[in-house]
Amino acid sequence: xxxxxxxxxxxxxxxxxxxxxxxxxxxxxxxxxxxxxxxxxxxxxxxxxxxxxxxxxxxxxxxxxxxxxxxxxxxxxxxxxxxxxxxxxxxxxxxxxxxxxxxxxxxxxxxxxxxxxxxxxxxxxxxxxxxxxxxxxxxxxxxxxxxxxxxxxxxxxxxxxxxxxxxxxxxxxxxxxxxxxxxxxxxxxxxxxxxxxxxxxxxxxxxxxxxxxxxxxxxxxxxxxxxxxxxxxxxxxxxxxxxxxxxxxxxxxxxxxxxxxxxxxxxxxxxxxxxxxxxxxxxxxxxxxxxxxxxxxxxxxxxxxxxxxxxxxxxxxxxxxxxxxxx
Amino acid sequence: xxxxxxxxxxxxxxxxxxxxxxxxxxxxxxxxxxxxxxxxxxxxxxxxxxxxxxxxxxxxxxxxxxxxxxxxxxxxxxxxxxxxxxxxxxxxxxxxxxxxxxxxxxxxxxxxxxxxxxxxxxxxxxxxxxxxxxxxxxxxxxxxxxxxxxxxxxxxxxxxxxxxxxxxxxxxxxxxxxxxxxxxxxxxxxxxxxxxxxxxxxxxxxxxxxxxxxxxxxxxxxxxxxxxxxxxxxxxxxxxxxxxxxxxxxxxxxxxxxxxxxxxxxxxxxxxxxxxxxxxxxxxxxxxxxxxxxxxxxxxxxxxxxxxxxxxxxxxxxxxxxxxxxxxxxxxxxxxxxxxxxxxxxxxxxxxxxxxxxxxxxxxxxxxxxxxxxxxxxxxxxxxxxxxxxxxxxxxxxxxxxxxxxxxxxxxxxxxxxxxxxxxxxxxxxxxxxxxxxxxxxxxxxxxxxxxxxxxxxxxxxxxxxxxxxxxxxxxxxxxxxxxxxxxxxxxxxxxxxxxxxx
Numbered sequence: 001x002x003x004x005x006x007x008x009x010x011x012x013x014x015x016x017x018x019x020x021x022x023x024x025x026x027x028x029x030x031x032x033x034x035x036x037x038x039x040x041x042x043x044x045x046x047x048x049x050x051x052x053x054x055x056x057x058x059x060x061x062x063x064x065x066x067x068x069x070x071x072x073x074x075x076x077x078x079x080x081x082x083x084x085x086x087x088x089x090x091x092x093x094x095x096x097x098x099x100x101x102x103x104x105x106x107x108x109x110x111x112x113x114x115x116x117x118x119x120x121x122x123x124x125x126x127x128x129x130x131x132x133x134x135x136x137x138x139x140x141x142x143x144x145x146x147x148x149x150x151x152x153x154x155x156x157x158x159x160x161x162x163x164x165x166x167x168x169x170x171x172x173x174x175x176x177x178x179x180x181x182x183x184x185x186x187x188x189x190x191x192x193x194x195x196x197x198x199x200x201x202x203x204x205x206x207x208x209x210x211x212x213x214x215x216x217x218x219x220x221x222x223x224x225x226x227x228x229x230x231x232x233x234x235x236x237x238x239x240x241x242x243x244x245x246x247x248x249x250x251x252x253x254x255x256x257x258x259x260x261x262x263x264x265x266x267x268x269x270x271x272x273x274x275x276x277x278x279x280x281x282x283x284x285x286x287x288x289x290x291x292x293x294x295x296x297x298x299x300x301x302x303x304x305x306x307x308x309x310x311x312x313x314x315x316x317x318x319x320x321x322x323x324x325x326x327x
Numbered sequence: 328x329x330x331x332x333x334x335x336x337x338x339x340x341x342x343x344x345x346x347x348x349x350x351x352x353x354x355x356x357x358x359x360x361x362x363x364x365x366x367x368x369x370x371x372x373x374x375x376x377x378x379x380x381x382x383x384x385x386x387x388x389x390x391x392x393x394x395x396x397x398x399x400x401x402x403x404x405x406x407x408x409x410x411x412x413x414x415x416x417x418x419x420x421x422x423x424x425x426x427x428x429x430x431x432x433x434x435x436x437x438x439x440x441x442x443x444x445x446x447x448x449x450x451x452x453x454x455x456x457x458x459x460x461x462x463x464x465x466x467x468x469x470x471x472x473x474x475x476x477x478x479x480x481x482x483x484x485x486x487x488x489x490x491x492x493x494x495x496x497x498x499x500x501x502x503x504x505x506x507x508x509x510x511x512x513x514x515x516x517x518x519x520x521x522x523x524x525x526x527x528x529x530x531x532x533x534x535x536x537x538x539x540x541x542x543x544x545x546x547x548x549x550x551x552x553x554x555x556x557x558x559x560x561x562x563x564x565x566x567x568x569x570x571x572x573x574x575x576x577x578x579x580x581x582x583x584x585x586x587x588x589x590x591x592x593x594x595x596x597x598x599x600x601x602x603x604x605x606x607x608x609x610x611x612x613x614x615x616x617x618x619x620x621x622x623x624x625x626x627x628x629x630x631x632x633x634x635x636x637x638x639x640x641x642x643x644x645x646x647x648x649x650x651x652x653x654x655x656x657x658x659x660x661x662x663x664x665x666x667x668x669x670x671x672x673x674x675x676x677x678x679x680x681x682x683x684x685x686x687x688x689x690x691x692x693x694x695x696x697x698x699x700x701x702x703x704x705x706x707x708x709x710x711x712x713x714x715x716x717x718x719x720x721x722x723x724x725x726x727x728x729x730x731x732x733x734x735x736x737x738x739x740x741x742x743x744x745x746x747x748x749x750x751x752x753x754x755x756x757x758x759x760x761x762x763x764x765x766x767x768x769x770x771x772x773x774x775x776x777x778x779x780x781x782x783x784x785x786x787x788x789x790x791x792x793x794x795x796x797x798x799x800x801x802x803x804x805x806x807x808x809x810x811x812x813x814x815x816x817x818x819x820x821x822x823x824x825x826x827x828x829x830x
Contacts, residue, residue, distance in 0.1 A: 219691075
């Protein structure tokens with residue numbers, strides 16, 4: 001046992017723990033430099049602030065997806081959930097400012113409910129979450145089309161849209177601070193605190209080894225169901241911001257689920273659960289958005305986005321798989 | 328019957344095998360003649376399974392020679408051994424439930440006509456094969472999933488015979504069978520013998536060994552103790568061969584009679600799928616040892632008490648109050664803790680820190696009881712008290728040694744102040760130093776008034792630690808022994824010697 005103490009020195013030097021933040025911070029830094037070289041304007045405070053505001057929805061979705069993935073499951077339903085939320089909001093508000101707050105609350109309840117259903121089907125009926133949430137994805141797509149007769153109806157009130165498109169103007173130093181960014185920061189703090197709580201630690205333990213957790217008194221089904229609910233809530237917040245920013249369409253949330261999963265994986269969170277931090281997942285989303293911005297500056301076709309996402313998922317998983325098996 | 332026939336089918340000489348530097352087989356000799364049933368017996372971990380895997384091509388031996396049908400062989404894998412004529416019937420069957428008997432029997436070598444599977448030929452051959460071993464009642468076109476366990480076993484045997492097996496290894500063939508099905512297996516074994524097939528018969532159950540075999544080889548700690556003619560030996564003599572080693576290690580003092588408190592846990596006629604009519608009392612201040620072979624219901628008992636797979640019949644009282652232990656949570660709330668046998672699979676959360684592992688149960692069940700900071704301080708103190716060495720509290724637990732991992736698991740449970748502790752093989756795979764530390768801890772807990780139930784396959788440990796020993800067999804209590812019992816007595820109860828079976 002004494003020999004171990006001698007080994008603590010090399011152990012302390014590299015903080016590159018699997019699941020740690022160092023890799024994603026390094027990638028982010030490289031991208032910032034590349035962007036700065038190509039488009040120095042982009043790094044000026046006002047443009048950077050709007051970029052962060054624009055990225056808020058996907059970062060929130062990544063945080064929501066993180067809860068589910070770190071507990072050992074998947075949530076593929078968030079993209080179509082965002083679409084459904086935006087379309088529902090437009091029809092219910094129908095331009096009436098007085099309905100803004102009730103509809104916001106309704107959207108949050110709707111998101112939580114979808115998460116609850118996903119969670120209960122996965123944990124109690126033992127349907128693999130990949131299938132459960134794929135089914136939910138299709139159900140929501142069909143339901144929204146049916147409910148709106150094939151074309152979005154109504155419209156969002158200006159009060160609703162301001163969360164996603166307005167900002168505090170003339171802020172010293174920063175220029176303008178989008179409301180979306182403040183919403184994001186507030187929720188990020190909540191997410192970090194949640195992961196430090198008993199619930200958060202238990203959630204990661206469930207993803208790492210559900211058998212041990214169960215035998216230590218954890219209600220594994222309940223923990224995972226809460227993770228799905230958090231993902232649904234994150235989708236509701238993302239929908240509120242997105243609806244305001246880009247308006248109402250059936251494409252509002254298309255592909256966001258894969259964007260969120262890519263971001264989470266990029267942020268060092270292990271698929272299958274048990275490793276990684278929520279901050280890493282959110283930084284992963286930011287990195288992904290920055291990468292797309294960079295591609296844009298270099299004139300790479302936007303059509304390549306999904307190819308890039310797919311490549312990142314495969315690469316990140318392959319890297320972590322070879323690292324863990326070489327041990 | 329006493330002299331081995333001149334040309335043995337299988338001859339093993341000096342077989343040795345190590346895993347990760349641990350010697351599991353050492354210089355084992357064994358031979359099987361055509362038409363002979365040669366039984367292999369021994370305690371858990373004596374090396375029986377490893378030896379069978381070497382014969383059937385699953386492992387390559389590190390040393391020694393394998394001769395099959397007169398020529399030296401090195402099997403390159405199970406398929407190679409099968410082609411040479413060695414078949415093995417595992418405890419768990421390898422059958423496709425949705426396929427027919429014939430399809431299973433000829434899986435991978437179906438009779439072919441013009442490039443297509445000749446189903447009629449396959450059915451016909453299967454029928455002939457089944458007829459030849461007297462299983463005329465088994466339809467060759469039945470779906471295997473619809474058959475009973477005994478019939479599935481026949482299909483496994485037919486599968487081996489379809490590959491022209493001349494040596495059949497049966498690993499605990501009766502473990503899954505009901506009593507009347509065992510008789511049918513006896514008949515089948517005898518018909519296989521008549522066909523000149525040699526059988527290696529591995530079993531815990533001495534009754535079968537005596538009923539069927541002509542010779543018996545006893546393994547202990549990876550070595551062959553002896554090979555005897557069945558006709559010349561007795562169950563008691565076999566048991567003596569299976570046990571007996573020096574009691575060298577130190578164990579903490581047992582509880583004095585006055586230290587034993589009232590009955591904490593009382594099980595009356597409890598049972599479930601794996602247990603029947605178990606009656607047991609666990610007292611405060613004592614260490615109750617549970618002996619028995621693997622699969623005898625020892626772990627099932629602990630798991631039932633802890634609510635993992637609860638009792639379905641009988642009554643449980645805890646401190647004289649009736650309780651229903653429906654889940655680990657209810658058991659934990661009642662003051663019960665359970666240290667599992669499978670530390671990696673069920674005991675630790677590998678990629679989380681030592682501290683997170685130690686806090687797991689407190690966080691899950693008693694979240695709101697005390698302040699978080701105070702709780703963390705207490706758990707850190709417990710980690711220090713159980714002497715987890717060579718690791719910070721923030722290190723991932725999977726990098727710790729088995730002994731240190733077990734201490735962290737212990738700290739997790741001690742944080743809940745349990746009044747009843749269930750230990751399932753608490754020192755398996757743990758180095759000697761940590762082992763005696765855990766022994767001391769277990770005893771200290773009992774002295775402080777906890778009721779301890781400890782399952783162990785390690786006989787010296789079981790005898791050295793226990794104030795009483797209950798031995799289990801086939802899901803019920805085979806008997807109880809006082810402190811100071813001998814290894815022979817434990818094993819005799821665990822395997823069920825002939826004398827006792829007459830009752």
